[in-house]
Amino acid sequence: MNGYQHIKHELEMMIENKVWHVGEKLPSEYELAKHFSVSRETLRAAIKLLEQEGKLLVRHGVGTFVIKPLPGIPSRLEFLQSIGTMIKLAGLTETDTKEMIGEVTCTKEWAEALNIEEGSTVIKVERVRYADGEAVTYSINIMPKELVGDAFERADFSGSLFKFLEDTCKIHIARADTELVVPPKKDKYVGRLQNHMEETPVLLMKQLHYDQQNREVLYSFDYLRSDVFQFWIRRERK
Incomplete structure (x- = not known):
């Protein structure tokens, strides 16, 4: 698992375990990067993936927030499946x-x-x-x-x-x-x-x-x- 994918997984687990609740703001980018001992670029890549999946909302200049995830849908055309x-x-x-x-x-x-x-x-x-x-x-x-x-x-x-x-x-x-x-x-x-x-x-x-x-x-x-x-x-x- 790549570095940013590992951090993404860790963040997902923390959200699922209610470390942060829906609507709550995550710690700063600096604090999170320090917590995971990774570069800020790696952290940003992980957060970007979670944002694309509809699990985080990034408000530039304000912060990153946990949001209610959208329900899953079957057979999404964006995903290539056999x-x-x-x-x-x-x-x-x-x-x-x-x-x-x-x-x-x-x-x-x-x-x-x-x-x-x-x-x-x-x-x-x-x-x-x-x-x-x-x-x-x-x-x-x-x-x-x-x-x-x-x-x-x-x-x-x-x-x-x-x-x-x-x-x-x-x-x-x-x-x-x-x-x-x-x-x-x-x-x-x-x-x-x-x-x-x-x-x-x-x-x-x-x-x-x-x-x-x-x-x-x-x-x-x-x-x-x-x-x-x-x-x-x-x-x-x-």
Whole structure:
């Protein structure tokens, strides 16, 4: 745990243990830095994180105050989570069936997203994701062959694609650009999730994932049953 993250944790524990109550002003920056034996820059970084999480209010020239934290919200779009993680956080058991894993020719759309040549070779992974035995997601994942090589031939893939890429290809997914779309009813993947429940609404989450060097490494299409998945974003007034 980094220095400022450790101080953040310590401050959180002190707030939870009622060392300071809601509405109460924290000691000065100098006093806190001295108490934790850290630089004021480290302390400021910790306080900044708590301010961003809505646990502290910093009033410049006045002081830092403990405030009532906002309630947590599920599936926040600001946080990049795998589909499997979202299923598990809902208290459900995840399983999947693989529809295909193999090499295909890169389309124009995929090439533009992944910043590679149209017609080049990509790895395509399609699978159905289940929650407590019921199909809730159809996922299509596209990755440049030059990045993942023969990883899917060398190792048996199951579970989290993020973890597989990290363990097998040393690719760490750090961030993603996400678009939520309502797919047309005639989309064949929508039908795969509806079966006999034709009124079940389906959302399409299109995501371009980047690694820590901001390389485009994964283009995903996740069809999600919206009676199972709900997404939230907390908006701040500037």
